[in-house]
Amino acid sequence: MTTNTAPTSSSKTGFFKTLIDGNEGGLKADGLTPAQKLSLRFVVIGLIYFGFAAIEGMLMRIYQIEIISFIGVEQYFGILTAHPLVGIFGSSYMIVFGAFLFVVPFLMKKPLWSLKVGQASFLLIAIGTFTFWASGFISHYAALYTLYWPLPADFDQFSALGGSFFILGIALVMVGSLLFVLNVFKSIMYTPEGWEKQPGGALLSSALGFTGLANLFRKEKKEHLVPLPVAAIARGSVDVALNALIITFSGVLILVYMVWHLFGVNLADTAIDALLYKNWYWWGLDLVADGLVLIFVAGTWYLLAMLITGKKLFMQNIARAALAVELIVSWTVWSHHLLSDQSQPAILKIVSGELVTAFELITQGIAIFVTLATLWLARPLKMTNELKFLLGGLLGFGLAVPAGIMQADMGLNRILHNTQWIIGPHVHVAIIVGLGMTLYAAIYALWPLLTNGVKLYSRWMSTVHFWGTLVGGIGMGAFMGMAGLQGMLRRTIYMEGEFAPYMWLAGISGALILIGFVFFMINIIMSVGLKGLLGIFTKSKLDTKDLVPAD
Amino acid sequence: MINSHDVLWGQTLLYTAYVVVMISVIIWFAYSVTKEGKNSTVSKTFFWGFVAVLVVVGFSLHLVTYNTIPWVKQDMHRGDTVAAQQFDIVVEDHEFILPADEMIVQCNELILFDVTSNDLTYGFGLFRDNNSMVMQMQVVPGHRNDILWKFEENESLAIRSTEYSGPAGYQMIVPDAVTVVGCS
Numbered sequence A: 001m002t003t004n005t006a007p008t009s010s011s012k013t014g015f016f017k018t019l020i021d022g023n024e025g026g027l028k029a030d031g032l033t034p035a036q037k038l039s040l041r042f043v044v045i046g047l048i049y050f051g052f053a054a055i056e057g058m059l060m061r062i063y064q065i066e067i068i069s070f071i072g073v074e075q076y077f078g079i080l081t082a083h084p085l086v087g088i089f090g091s092s093y094m095i096v097f098g099a100f101l102f103v104v105p106f107l108m109k110k111p112l113w114s115l116k117v118g119q120a121s122f123l124l125i126a127i128g129t130f131t132f133w134a135s136g137f138i139s140h141y142a143a144l145y146t147l148y149w150p151l152p153a154d155f156d157q158f159s160a161l162g163g164s165f166f167i168l169g170i171a172l173v174m175v176g177s178l179l180f181v182l183n184v185f186k187s188i189m190y191t192p193e194g195w196e197k198q199p200g201g202a203l204l205s206s207a208l209g210f211t212g213l214a215n216l217f218r219k220e221k222k223e224h225l226v227p228l229p230v231a232a233i234a235r236g237s238v239d240v241a242l243n244a245l246i247i248t249f250s251g252v253l254i255l256v257y258m259v260w261h262l263f264g265v266n267l268a269d270t271a272i273d274a275l276l277y278k279n280w281y282w283w284g285l286d287l288v289a290d291g292l293v294l295i296f297v298a299g300t301w302y303l304l305a306m307l308i309t310g311k312k313l314f315m316q317n318i319a320r321a322a323l324a325v326e327l328i329v330s331w332t333v334w335s336h337h338l339l340s341d342q343s344q345p346a347i348l349k350i351v352s353g354e355l356v357t358a359f360e361l362i363t364q365g366i367a368i369f370v371t372l373a374t375l376w377l378a379r380p381l382k383m384t385n386e387l388k389f390l391l392g393g394l395l396g397f398g399l400a401v402p403a404g405i406m407q408a409d410m411g412l413n414r415i416l417h418n419t420q421w422i423i424g425p426h427v428h429v430a431i432i433v434g435l436g437m438t439l440y441a442a443i444y445a446l447w448p449l450l451t452n453g454v455k456l457y458s459r460w461m462s463t464v465h466f467w468g469t470l471v472g473g474i475g476m477g478a479f480m481g482m483a484g485l486q487g488m489l490r491r492t493i494y495m496e497g498e499f500a501p502y503m504w505l506a507g508i509s510g511a512l513i514l515i516g517f518v519f520f521m522i523n524i525i526m527s528v529g530l531k532g533l534l535g536i537f538t539k540s541k542l543d544t545k546d547l548v549p550a551d
Numbered sequence B: 001m002i003n004s005h006d007v008l009w010g011q012t013l014l015y016t017a018y019v020v021v022m023i024s025v026i027i028w029f030a031y032s033v034t035k036e037g038k039n040s041t042v043s044k045t046f047f048w049g050f051v052a053v054l055v056v057v058g059f060s061l062h063l064v065t066y067n068t069i070p071w072v073k074q075d076m077h078r079g080d081t082v083a084a085q086q087f088d089i090v091v092e093d094h095e096f097i098l099p100a101d102e103m104i105v106q107c108n109e110l111i112l113f114d115v116t117s118n119d120l121t122y123g124f125g126l127f128r129d130n131n132s133m134v135m136q137m138q139v140v141p142g143h144r145n146d147i148l149w150k151f152e153e154n155e156s157l158a159i160r161s162t163e164y165s166g167p168a169g170y171q172m173i174v175p176d177a178v179t180v181v182g183c184s
Helices: A012-021 A034-065 A073-108 A115-139 A159-187 A200-208 A210-216 A228-262 A274-309 A316-331 A334-338 A346-376 A385-407 A408-418 A420-451 A459-485 A500-535 B004-032 B043-069 B072-075 B169-170
Strands: B085-092 B095-096 B105-106 B110-117 B122-127 B131-138 B147-150 B156-160 B173-181
Touching: A012 A228, A034 A073, A034 A115, A034 A420, A034 A500, A034 B085, A073 A115, A073 A274, A073 A420, A073 B169, A115 A159, A159 A200, A159 A228, A159 A316, A200 A210, A200 A228, A210 A316, A228 A274, A228 A316, A274 A334, A274 A346, A274 A385, A274 A420, A316 A346, A316 A420, A334 A346, A346 A385, A346 A408, A346 B004, A346 B043, A385 A408, A385 A420, A385 A459, A385 B043, A408 B043, A408 B072, A408 B131, A420 A459, A420 A500, A459 A500, A459 B004, A459 B085, B004 B131, B043 B072, B072 B147, B085 B105, B085 B122, B110 B122, B110 B131, B110 B156, B122 B147, B131 B147
Parallel strands: B085 B110, B105 B173
Antiparallel strands: B085 B095, B110 B147, B122 B131, B122 B156, B156 B173
16 A cells, blocks of 8 residues: 655644644545444554553553552453454454444445444444443443353342443343444345346355355355355354344343342342353354354455455465355354363363364464465565565464464463463453454555545554564463463462563563554554544435445 | 463464564565566465365364363263362352351362352352463353362462452452462
8 A cells, every 4th residue: 555654844833733634635525425434434443452452451550560559359350351352343243243244245246235324333332341441340240151050140249230331231242242243244146226136035145155065065166146255244244143143142141130139139140051051152152263263254354365466365275165164163162161170071171172173273274375375376476565464473373373273272271271371472462462353454455445445544553553562462462371381370460470571571571562553543643534433434425325435 | 290380381382483474474474465476376385275274273162172171071071070078159249158267178179069050140269379271161150060170289379260250350369268288
C-alpha cells in the first residue's frame, strides 16, 4: 500500500489540522458506501475494545509485580474475568466479522446479503461486550471465562443481579455472532435482485468442503465455486455458530439459577454434573480457540498471500483439505483441557486430548507452509506493512501451536496445567502475535478498499507498532512461560512477589505491546482524521448495495 | 529417576532451541523474499517431507513421554495399583481439610492422594519451598479425584489450589503439609 513519511513540520496548527481533517484530506466519510461504513464500524470498535483489553492486561501485569492498593482482590478477579472476553468477543470477533462481511461479498463478486443484519450484529456485539464488561466492573462478578460449575451460580461469592447482566451481555454477543453467520452463508448462497439465478446448494457445498470431498471419488472433478478464503470463512463460521449455541445454552442454564435466586429460591447446584458440564462447555468454548480462530487465521493468511502476490495459492487443494480436517479436528479436540481431571475417561484423554490435538500441528503447519511457499514463488516482494505483519502472524502461530501441543500431553500437563506456561507462550503469543498481527496485516491490506485510498500518516509509527507487538508479544509470552516452568500459576495472586523478576520482564514486554498499539491508533486517527472517524458512524449518503463507490 | 524438575528442564531446552530455529527461519525468509531468487519452484517432495515431519513429531511426543516420564503409566494404571499410603483430603469453603497436620510420606513408595470437593471445582497441587511444582490435578465436586505419586527427595511440600474457585481461592495454601522422609 502507499504510505507517507512522517511530517517534518512541527507546527501545532499543522498537527491539529491533520488530527481533525486527516492526512492529505483524510477520510471522506460522505464518499463511503454503507458496506464500507459497516466494516469500518466493526473495526474501529474492535480496536477500542483491544485498547480496553490491553489496559486491563497491563493492570494485571503490574499487579503481579506489586499489588496495586486501589484495586481490591475482587476487582482484580473481575478484571481477569472480563479481560479475555473483551479481547476475544469485543476485539477479535469485531475486527474479524467486520473484515469478513466485506471480504465475503468482495470475493463472491456480489453485495452483502443484508446490511441491516450486519448492523444488528455490530450493535449486539458492541453493546453486549460493554454490558458484560460493565457488570463485571460494577458488581465484581468474577466466575472467569471458564465458568466451572458451580462457581457461576455461587451466590455466596457473587451477586446474582450482577451475574445476570454479565450473562445477558454474553448472550447479546452470541446472538450477534449467529446473525453474522447467517449473513455469511446467505451472502454466499443468495441471488441478488435482478441477477441470474445462482446455484445456492452447489455454492454451499463448495464452501463447506463437500464438493472437494466428493471430488476424491469422481473421475471428472468439479471446479470449486467458492474462493478458498471464502471456504475458510464459511467453515470457521460453522464453529462460530456451534460455539454460540453452546455458550448460549450454558448461559441460559446459569441464568435460571440466578433468576430463581433473585426470587428467593436456591436451586440445588448438584443437579448439574460438574464434569459433564465441563465437557460440554469446553467442547463449545474450544471451538473458538482450536476451531474458528485457526480456520479464520488460515483463511486470512491465504487471502493475504494472494493479495500480496497477485497469484494463486500454492497447492490450494491440499490447503482446502487441511481446512476441512481442521474443522473436524475442532469438534473432537476439547479433552486436552481436561487432561488433569482424574475422572475424565482415559480414552478421551488419549484420543481427543492427545492424538486429535496433534493434528493441529499438522493442519497449522500446512497452512504456514502453503502461505510461505506462495510468497516465495512470487519473489521479489516489497516489504510492505501487510507482508511484515503477515510474517509476524505466521511466526506467532509457529511458536504458539507447538507450545500448545506440548501441554496437550498427559505427562507434561501434570506439571504445566494452569501455570503461566499455558497463558504465556501458548495463549498470549497465539492471540497477540499470531492472531493480532494477522488482523493488522488484514487491516493494512484492506485499508485502501475500505477508506477509498486514504494515505497512511506515518510509516515509522507503523514500524514502532510492528516491533512493539512482535518483541513485546513474544517477550511477554517467554517470560510468563519461564515463570510457569518455575511453578507460577495463572488465575491467582502472589502477594510476596515470588516471581517478581519474571513479572517485571513480562510487564516491560507488555508495555511494548501497549506502546505499539498507541502508535498504531495515533497513526490511524491522524490518517483518517477525527472528522472522518466520526463520519464512519453517520448514515451513508450513498444509496447503494455496492461494496465500494462506483467511481 | 526423572522428576518434574528434570522434565521441565528438558522442555525448556527443547522449546528454546525450537524458538531460536523458528525465529531464524522467519528472519531469513523475510530477508530472502525481498530478493530476486534463482529457484522459482517449491518442491512437492519438500512439502510432503515437511508434513511427514509434523506427523512424526506430533504423535511421537506422546510415545516418548509415555515411555520416559514415570507418572504417565502410573496415572493410567492407578486403578490396578495398591498404594503404600493413602491420604483422604476434603476441600470445602476454600479450605483443605487434611487427615493430619503434617502428612509424612515414605520415599520411593506409591502414595495415593484422594481429594474430595464438597462444593466448588478446586485444584490440588504440591509445591516445593522455591514455589516450583511437583504435580497437580483438578478437584471436581461429585467425582473421584485421586492421584498416585512417588517422591524421591526428602523435602517439605506445600499444598496449593491450582484452580480458580473465586476470589478467596488464592489464599488456599497449606505450607509444609507433606513431608517426604526416608530418601538416602
